[in-house]
Amino acid sequence: MADYTLSPATPEDAEAIASLFAQSWTSPFSQLQFGEIDPISLATAMAPRIKSKLENPTNSCTMVMHSPATKGGKVAAVAQWTLPLNVTHDSNETSEEKAELQHFEDEMYRNSLPEKSNKDLIMEFTKGLRELRAEIIQARPHYLLENIATHPDHRGQGLASKLLEWVFPFADEKHVLVYLDTADDNPAMRIYKKVGFEESGSSDIEKLERFGGEGIHRHVAFVRAEGR
Numbered sequence: 001m002a003d004y005t006l007s008p009a010t011p012e013d014a015e016a017i018a019s020l021f022a023q024s025w026t027s028p029f030s031q032l033q034f035g036e037i038d039p040i041s042l043a044t045a046m047a048p049r050i051k052s053k054l055e056n057p058t059n060s061c062t063m064v065m066h067s068p069a070t071k072g073g074k075v076a077a078v079a080q081w082t083l084p085l086n087v088t089h090d091s092n093e094t095s096e097e098k099a100e101l102q103h104f105e106d107e108m109y110r111n112s113l114p115e116k117s118n119k120d121l122i123m124e125f126t127k128g129l130r131e132l133r134a135e136i137i138q139a140r141p142h143y144l145l146e147n148i149a150t151h152p153d154h155r156g157q158g159l160a161s162k163l164l165e166w167v168f169p170f171a172d173e174k175h176v177l178v179y180l181d182t183a184d185d186n187p188a189m190r191i192y193k194k195v196g197f198e199e200s201g202s203s204d205i206e207k208l209e210r211f212g213g214e215g216i217h218r219h220v221a222f223v224r225a226e227g228r
Helices: 011-024 028-034 039-055 095-112 119-137 159-165 168-174 189-194
Strands: 005-008 060-066 075-082 142-150 177-183 198-205 217-224
Touching (some): 011 039, 011 060, 011 075, 039 060, 060 159, 075 159, 119 177, 119 198, 142 159, 142 168, 159 189
Parallel strands (some): 142 177
Antiparallel strands (some): 060 075, 075 142, 198 217
């Protein structure tokens, strides 16, 4: 960990963050989602969306670990967080209005996906995870880990643990949960458990043959309670 620095990401980091994510999404399920899109094309497609979030961080925070200056000071690891909303933030919205807004956001997201990606699979996956989180969280305020990744050249340095633990004091101060989800075959599950997360549920996508794959994909939800 020596000489790695932790700091909020800036819009100038967007391309590096997108490149890091594109290099990290190499699992068979990720390949099924994004097909034969090369990492450079995938990063190019993601960078504008990431930059937009960094320019307008109304309810999100992206933290990055920069490598030592002797190694170029580049983005070595990143974690994207969605911050807790005020419980009464949208209390005046009707269920119909919320559903309409969510549909609009889903369409915007679908349209932003690379043309050669498996859009039907990605949207079913996205909606399934959203339903899983809603079932577990039950409208309680929480920190949500959207994405976390470490560059292959910097793994084994404890960077992911540091990025996860960064949010804990803020969550404890606000008395809220921390939530994340991951594939059930992700080796990082041991890290999540080590730093205090507990497995809390799962979501399956069955019959992957519909999307050119095979079998079932399972994603597991993890929750860290206050003060764990």
